[in-house]
Amino acid sequence: MKLILKNGIVYDPANGINGEKMDICIKDGKIVEKVRFAKEIDVSGKLVMPAGFDIHSHIAGGKVNVGRLFRPEDSLRRLVARKNGLRSGSGYSVPSVHLIGYDYARMGYTTVITPAMPPLLARHTHHELNEIPMIDKAAFPLYDGNWFVMKYISEEKFDELKAYVAWLLWATKGYSVKVVNPGGTEAWGWRKNVHDLDDEVPYFGVTPREIITSLVDACNDLNLPHSVHLHCNCLGEPGNYEITIKTLQLVRHKDFDGRQSLYVTHLQFHSYGGDSWKTFESKADEVAKEVNKNDNVIIDTGNIVFGDTTTMTADAPMEYDLHLLTGLKWVNKDVELETAPGVTPYIYSPKVLVNAVQWAVGIELALLIKPEKVILTTDSPNGGIFTNYPKVIAWLMSKKAREDMLAIVHRSTEHRTVLPTIDKEYDFYEIAMITRTNPAKAAGMPNKGHLGVGADADIAVYDINPLEFNPKDYEKLEKALSNAYLTIKGGEILVREGEIVKVTHGRTFWVDAMSKVDRSLIEKDLDYYFKRYYSVSLSNYVIGENELRRSERVCVS
């Protein structure tokens, strides 16, 4: 199919295009220089960007499904009937499988990565991903509480570690190395947690510092497209900004020829000062300073949005603490030899000071860190479901939007944060960076997140004229960004004026680095661990490529 988008106002930071009126030509699913005899669509006066790229959103897998199962009241809150060939569904903070694809497409997003796949539940995760329509996707398997990882680190067997990292990506059809509360999830099995980079994990004796740095080096040695994707220790705890800064500093000198060496996720939950809930305050400025200084790190924000949501992380001790705090229902999962997720509902209230500070921290980080190092997420659904992105963008682009919210939130917020003193307002170029360019680049997907020749023709057009945009009209912006005028994926029009006109199924990206390692190094250990400890056999554990609806194997060179 050939297509020309005429006269749109284009923002494509990867190619330095900042609000230029130009045509975009599409042929065979790719962006091309020129195209003849193509269908033309006039998008003059409309905002044109690469399609959205969400690098961290919990859309599939064990805990997402647990969230659905144990929150029928959340399902009741949003019921969607079958209509125009679209499937029915339900769920507000944990939408059912098909709705996730529809909702992303309506927002102009076409690539989403689910960031915490317990390896043992990879099959379930892929089966769910297979059914999510509209988007391209990938999954990050969890390496944090993994017995192989900790064994090889404690025995200082780096080649074996690398072989295992590559093998697990291959076995689970995963994309990159996710690390959640390193050491903490295994310690949780002993009813403990870790609170410092040098706390030892029971039995294995390794520390968070060793786990992080070993895996960072392994990812680099294997030349994986994405770096370690890290959820730091002490999530959500007052005063945790110190361990966050120490963690960021671990890679200050790990300069891998301009590649990022560490990706730190939902930084908002890790930038708190104070020593108790009473003295809880923002340390976003301190953390932002470290991120800005540190060339080897990139972050996503993990903004929170007020309202009712379902928290789900592979950080089981944190979810337990949260449940103790709220008294609300809670589910814990233990994934043998690998990790331990938890799920509990949470309500962010603007009148609760801690929540108001959290809201401010997320925005402060986005405003204080250089936009080329920022990626916008809500750690969906932990900080709020992803359909709230337009709202978060409005807060970044409009000081008025922030002031209107500051007028509603707990009035001590202004003493606990610096948000009221920040005048910066994002422009569309920077928004395109933090929702398109940066996540695609950080994930190492060269054909995504930009509109240069050869890129995937994944494009979003919004019915708002960026050249005439007044930040005070932020409600109009929110509306425009929530309902894409056009969502084009692989050259096909999926959404027109906010309505889905075509249902497709995207590809699942996974990384094959087996050519870089010697599998025989770990063969014996695999055999032993699976026979001795796992409840499944090794042959049943491995996901076949034929189990993915549309497999996109990324071979590492």
Add this chain to the structure above:
Amino acid sequence: MRELILKLKEKPDLCLEVEGILPNVIVEKDVGEIENLPIQYGNRKVKLSEFFDISVEKSETPRVVFEGDMSRVKRIGWKLDGGEIIVRGNAGMYLGAFMSNGRIIVEGDVGHFSALNMSGGEMIIKGNAGDYLCASYRGDWRGMSGGTVIVKGNVGKELGSYMRGGKIVVEGIADDFAGVSMKGGLMVINKAKSRPGAGMTAGSIVVNDVDELLPGFFEEGEEENPEIEGEKFEGRFKVFSGDHAERKAKGKIYLRI
């Protein structure tokens, strides 16, 4: 004002769902429009007139009257926010669920999940009620918050689970776990079977007789003509606090002696 009388033609094979047939919605409509209102029959939509004979009379308040055995008619008065619904017969599941205002009177028995998450208004049930009367919706920790429900007969299990406010009166027997996880409001029960108030942290349950109290309830003494949740009660009561299986539990059970 008008009163709409809906006479069930015959008991349907599948369940009907009549959500949307509310006094405030139909009061201004003409009969032709009302006949065409959609209701759910199994997995398809049908016209109201397919299952009901419809007639209209004058009345002081907007009112819908259901005549016949409605035990296979679900969601009568779902999200009722005003006016009156009268059921001359039995009612099916989800009667008056999520109602916030108005009144429902049922001459017969009602199905499970009636008055679910009720936040206001009044319901009078002259027969028996099923399980989960006045309970919270499945999974929700925010249950009934207001309104009054009176049952002349017996009620099923988990009456008023997660109740936060309002009042429930049961003149017959309440099955096991009445007031489970209750966090507020008042429940007056003639006789409770096993374990009323399990996991309750606030609110009060007044009972004349009970089969079995949980060990999480501590005897606090006796009271004469106590005031409970702002209401005067006559007689002597043994007072229990609980359920101390929960943190900071301030629930009360008053057992008549």
